[in-house]
Amino acid sequence: MSKTKTSYERFPLARRIEHLVMLLSFGLLGLTGLPQKYPLADISIWFVNLIGGVENLRAIHHTSAIVMMLGTAWHILLAGYKVFVLRERMSMLPSLQDVKDGWQALMYNVGIGRKFPQMGRFTFEEKLEYWAFVWGALVMGLTGFLMWNPITSARILPGEWIPAAKAAHGGEAVLAVLAIIIWHMYGVHLKTFNKAMWTGKMSEEEMLHEHPLELADIKAGLTGRGVPAEVLRKRKRIYYPIAAVLTVVMLAGVYGFVVPEKTALTTIPPQPSPLPVYVPWTPTPVPTPLPTATPLPADTPLTWDSSIGALFAARCAVCHTAGSNLSFASYADAITGSADGPVIVPGNLASSTLVTIQEAGGHMGAFTPEELSTVKEWIADGAPEK
Ligand code: HEC
Numbered sequence: 001m002s003k004t005k006t007s008y009e010r011f012p013l014a015r016r017i018e019h020l021v022m023l024l025s026f027g028l029l030g031l032t033g034l035p036q037k038y039p040l041a042d043i044s045i046w047f048v049n050l051i052g053g054v055e056n057l058r059a060i061h062h063t064s065a066i067v068m069m070l071g072t073a074w075h076i077l078l079a080g081y082k083v084f085v086l087r088e089r090m091s092m093l094p095s096l097q098d099v100k101d102g103w104q105a106l107m108y109n110v111g112i113g114r115k116f117p118q119m120g121r122f123t124f125e126e127k128l129e130y131w132a133f134v135w136g137a138l139v140m141g142l143t144g145f146l147m148w149n150p151i152t153s154a155r156i157l158p159g160e161w162i163p164a165a166k167a168a169h170g171g172e173a174v175l176a177v178l179a180i181i182i183w184h185m186y187g188v189h190l191k192t193f194n195k196a197m198w199t200g201k202m203s204e205e206e207m208l209h210e211h212p213l214e215l216a217d218i219k220a221g222l223t224g225r226g227v228p229a230e231v232l233r234k235r236k237r238i239y240y241p242i243a244a245v246l247t248v249v250m251l252a253g254v255y256g257f258v259v260p261e262k263t264a265l266t267t268i269p270p271q272p273s274p275l276p277v278y279v280p281w282t283p284t285p286v287p288t289p290l291p292t293a294t295p296l297p298a299d300t301p302l303t304w305d306s307s308i309g310a311l312f313a314a315r316c317a318v319c320h321t322a323g324s325n326l327s328f329a330s331y332a333d334a335i336t337g338s339a340d341g342p343v344i345v346p347g348n349l350a351s352s353t354l355v356t357i358q359e360a361g362g363h364m365g366a367f368t369p370e371e372l373s374t375v376k377e378w379i380a381d382g383a384p385e386k
Pocket of ligand 1: 312315316317318319320324325326338339340341343353354357358363364365366367
């Protein structure tokens, strides 16, 4: 028992800080996001009030999102460094072995298999979690952008994408929070209390238990093969400019994400509307009214068949169709009038409600002044059909 305790470095300080940054931004995003997904829940209302209103909630949510985006950018730069400069094995890439390990672990857990899989630097569970996070970050980033910049988005994509993005953002958020609470908590804190992300170290027993293949590699001297300083310097000379460009591009991306629109940030207090709340029913679509009256040839006789019928058809027929309360579909209909009686009284302008209504203005369909005087002339003439 009192053997000297050998420990192995699992996560250098930079990685632990990265994890902490992600933990904090993720936590804040979930904490300020879920009350927005479930705004009517008592606990959401309580929390929003505690924070001082939805504006503050959103400000924290957006700030955390920016932190997470920067953290992701940093992660990408670091991954590039490890792959290109250090030429480290890409230990996080999934492989067929992971599928086999997963199967073996399942068999072991249900009591069929006799041996738990022996795994290396990252177990299949850790890889699953990592790639789930990558997937989640992609979905949340994309849908977050759509909601943060709805106007810009709607220029490129159909408008329906914005409510769809909202639904996906909330759904993925619930999934992610549950994955962290159930899966991550269980795997890292309940199954064994794994402190490696805080101390950076793992004891020999822990290594033997969780990453036996990596331990074997370390013991065999297969890891951390020294790269000659000269080679490193050469690779860095190539990678640093690339990383600089990448950094600028990613920062510009974050800037483009955050700055263009304020719409989602500013909630406008409800204004008393100058428009009437009640809008009378009108059939849709209403055709665009003709821009100008079609001038009638001077010698056209003023009869329903020659000209007046066409005028009614053009201006009034969309609404006053055959069979409606008042139809202008035929001469007979027009002369019959509505349920309230005739609207055209031949030879009597004053009694013709059609004229009074059209002269009063404001009707949903209207003759132009010229057209109206033609119609009036026709009525005064006795409203002939032929
Ligand atoms: C956008 C739809 C629409 C258009 C276009 C329209 N109307 Fe109407 N009109 C109505 C509605 C709705 C009423 C009231 C309901 C009813 O009685 O049919 C009405 C009522 C009337 C009435 C009173 C009927 C009554 O006795 O109750 C007259 C007269 C009338 N319209 C004339 C016209 C004339 C003439 C035109 C064309 C220049 C016209 N309307 C175009 C929708 C329209």
